[in-house]
Amino acid sequence: MFQHLLAGAAALAISTSAFAQDRCEEYPLAPATDPAVLGFSETDIAGLNQLATDLDSTAMMIVRGGEVVVSHGETDRLIMVHSLRKSLMSGLMGIAVDAGAVRLDQTLEELGVDDLIGLSEEERSATVRDIITSMSGVYIPSAAETPQMRESRPERGEYAPGEHWYYNNWDFNVAGHIFERTTGRNYDSAFLRLFAEPLCMPDFDVFETHRQHAPGTMFSAYHMRLSARDVALFGQLYLQNGEWEGEQILSEDWVRESTGDYADTGWPGAWMGGYGFMWWKVPDEATSEEFGLPQDLYTGAGYGGQYVTVIPSLDMVIVNRMNTDIQGGPRMGGRDYTRVLQAAIRAARD
Template structure:
């Protein structure tokens, strides 16, 4: 039995929907429904980071612009201190704004009290930051996030499975005016995105994402100190065990896009029903138990792939 066959067999024991491995754009392993668009959960945030690249490079979005300058507010108002948070603070999940997010997700239950943390001083995974980045993108560029996804990534990268009608703006506007831009993409389309990022933002002969943004957004912006395995860039997780230069998108249930220089891209997706998606974003109980693929299980697969490629 080959090492790759062992990985394929291991995948059969997991609730995996799709698993794709690319090496410099060439398919190493294609397992499951790799052409089916799937809810990305929080992996969407890394895709939003990619969309920010051209707008930051041409000055349409300034990383040092404050929420006050951008006219960003929310239900019942932001505190004066919160209004001083910058776009960069939101990209590093360090805004110090702990207003409830529109889409219930969980970590906010453990957030510090509002007004206790100055902007830029504490990393706290915070969906309000991520949702508001979607609002900021749309106000500054004059384009919906989903339109930018279609025009700036899906079209130039030749996404095969992109469905504009599948993308969803979700959340409760009675809690926050900044809703969640939820994305549904296939493993093979995510594989193209990952390959593009590892090629310094180039796809064939076209510079799709500025190389400077690729480097900056996937470098350590938040060193999370001793005892953790993941640092943080601009909406990308940076796994220490794989060495500097690697970056990772993570979404609940088992959504992963891992990029390891010089050219290894690994995509793992676990599909969930629309009923589960809606329940999760509305803060209501899920209709059925959800079997997920944990980061530890994913990293075991990654180690198996690395061994197989070296053999």
């Protein structure tokens, strides 16, 4: 299955909006016919919609049991995913690993990965696993690096590969390069073929993807725009352990392994203390109990308020989007998103 998908991921100069009209008659996640059966009363839904309004959310969706319980705002608006791109890339990497195109224990040296500045022998010993857990030990400038990343970046050679977690755009950008190099496919057309088409993402447009370059490095950042409806489908795929309408798009093993907890980030908050393969995790049982969040919860997150959270134990996906094209417009930080998670979880548990 995975080899077939990779072989068929040829570059397609078309928009899946047209594709969706031809093949996908309805959005795959139907509105909930009886939200109360799913644990959401009319009061719960009204409260969640009011919270979304109070937080100036551009779009919010809550899906339980494959049915849409809350659909707030412009759920069809294409919005920059920002760092949510990393969890999307984790999915692409999973297909490459499942297909045998790349191994997690392969080193940068084995893959022929170097950069303009020239990597040291120790840096070239970093594995694919180190890259996708943001523990490569390569501390050099990268595309899409923020001032905060530059300020917190360790000194070059300070830590060996696999020794220290640092939120490193160099790692995330190299993950995209490794995917393209090992599969022979561009990330945008591959995402179209491997995710947007089979999941019937109604709003994805391959022309709404681009790469961001930076001086001093050969690796670009991979960006795209997705709607809340598109992101909810990606989250639902993970909730269903990679299976979609009888097809195993991602292996169950990859979904389980990639959403495990491999690194202690040291970051504060309810759901960013642990890190998997480019997914954020609730770090421990104590944090889970303190904030009332299931420990199996995992989240993809991007600048300004781009979130998707999957909660297997509650059969639930939660999505929020903020339109960052609006200069000086509203943003949603981690604390406010935690409020959204807590409100949705309380409703589902009651």
